[in-house]
Amino acid sequence: MHAWLCENPTGVDALTWKELPTPTPGPGQVLIEIKAASLNFPDLLIVQNKYQMKPPLPFVPGSEYAGVVQAVGDGVTNLKPGQNVACLSGTGGFATHVIAPAAQCMPLPAGFDLVDAAAFIMTYGTSWHALMDRAQLKAGETVLVLGAAGGVGTAAIQIAKAAGATVIAAASTDEKCALCESLGADRSINYSTHALPTGFRDAIKEATGGRGPDVIYDPVGGDFAEPAFRSIAWRGRYLVVGFAGGGIPALPLNLTLLKGASIVGVFWGDFARREPKxxxxxxxxxxxxxxxxKIKPVIDSTMPMGELKAAYAHMGSRGVKGKLVMVN
Known part of the structure; x- marks a missing residue:
C-alpha cells in the first residue's frame, strides 16, 4: 500500500508519499481499499499540530473516506469482504488502504456513489446534529448559515430546507451565493459587500424582515460572530460549529439575556462517541x-490522491465550493 505520512506535524509540505506494508485487520477491525477520501478543515489543522486530536507520530491524515472492505478481523459480523462502506476514523484516509474500526464504518446501500460517500459523514453528521438535535429546528423557522458554500454549509442548507425552514445563506462571493440559492437557499448575503459589523447586521435584518434568524449556524467564527448574534431573533439558538475564519470570538454574555437566546456548542464527533445509538x-x-x-454532497472537484498537496493549497485559498475529494 501507499500513504501520505506525517512524521513531523509542521504543515502540508512535510507530508511524504511512502510505500508501507499492507496491514492485517485485528479484532473488531476491517481492511478497506480506499476509493475516495474527502478533504476537511480538520485535515489541515491536524498536520499543523493545531487540532484538538493529536495522533501519535507518524500518522496518515485523512479523516473521512469510502471504499471496499478487503478483509475483516475477528468478531466483525456486520461487514463482509466486497462490501462498500464509508468511514470517519479521524486519520488514515489519504492512502490506498486503511485499517478501520468496524464500528465506525457506515455500510452503503446500493447506488450510493463512493465519491459522494467520502464527502458525506462529517458534513451531514455535523449539520444534522447541529440543526435537528442541538437547535431543535422546527418547520417555518428561519436559519442563517454562515460560510454557506463550504462543506458543512451546503449540507446545512439542504438539511434545513428538507426540515421545512427558510434559509438565508451568507457567503463571500456572488458565485458562492448563486450556488447556495441553487441548493434551495431562499435568500443569500454576499458578506464581502457588507462592511462589518453594521453593514452585515443591516443585511441580516433586511433579509429577515427585521425579525432576525431563529437559528444561526456558524462554522466561521471570527469577526462575523458578534454582528450575527446581535441580529438573532427572540429565543434564537446560536450554533457554535467551528472557527474556519481563524479567530475564536468572545461574545458579550449580556446579549444572551437581552435576546432570550442560547449559545449552543456543536461537537458532533463527541456526540457520535458518547451517544452511538x-x-x-x-x-x-x-x-x-x-x-x-433530498440531500446530495456538493463536490467542488475530484483530484488524484497523489495531488494531495495541491488540494490542500486549493482548500487554503478559500475557493472551494462544497467538498474536495481525492480519488485512487
Whole structure:
C-alpha cells in the first residue's frame, strides 16, 4: 500500500508519499481499499499540530473516506469482504488502504456513489446534529448559515430546507451565493459587500424582515460572530460549529439575556462517541434522505490522491465550493 505520512506535524509540505506494508485487520477491525477520501478543515489543522486530536507520530491524515472492505478481523459480523462502506476514523484516509474500526464504518446501500460517500459523514453528521438535535429546528423557522458554500454549509442548507425552514445563506462571493440559492437557499448575503459589523447586521435584518434568524449556524467564527448574534431573533439558538475564519470570538454574555437566546456548542464527533445509538439512527435517516434525493454532497472537484498537496493549497485559498475529494 501507499500513504501520505506525517512524521513531523509542521504543515502540508512535510507530508511524504511512502510505500508501507499492507496491514492485517485485528479484532473488531476491517481492511478497506480506499476509493475516495474527502478533504476537511480538520485535515489541515491536524498536520499543523493545531487540532484538538493529536495522533501519535507518524500518522496518515485523512479523516473521512469510502471504499471496499478487503478483509475483516475477528468478531466483525456486520461487514463482509466486497462490501462498500464509508468511514470517519479521524486519520488514515489519504492512502490506498486503511485499517478501520468496524464500528465506525457506515455500510452503503446500493447506488450510493463512493465519491459522494467520502464527502458525506462529517458534513451531514455535523449539520444534522447541529440543526435537528442541538437547535431543535422546527418547520417555518428561519436559519442563517454562515460560510454557506463550504462543506458543512451546503449540507446545512439542504438539511434545513428538507426540515421545512427558510434559509438565508451568507457567503463571500456572488458565485458562492448563486450556488447556495441553487441548493434551495431562499435568500443569500454576499458578506464581502457588507462592511462589518453594521453593514452585515443591516443585511441580516433586511433579509429577515427585521425579525432576525431563529437559528444561526456558524462554522466561521471570527469577526462575523458578534454582528450575527446581535441580529438573532427572540429565543434564537446560536450554533457554535467551528472557527474556519481563524479567530475564536468572545461574545458579550449580556446579549444572551437581552435576546432570550442560547449559545449552543456543536461537537458532533463527541456526540457520535458518547451517544452511538443516537448517531447510528441519525446516519440511517441521512442515508434514506440521500436515497430519496433530498440531500446530495456538493463536490467542488475530484483530484488524484497523489495531488494531495495541491488540494490542500486549493482548500487554503478559500475557493472551494462544497467538498474536495481525492480519488485512487
Amino acid at each position: 443516537a448517531n447510528a439512527h441519525m446516519m440511517s435517516e441521512l442515508a434514506t434522505w440521500y436515497e430519496q434525493g
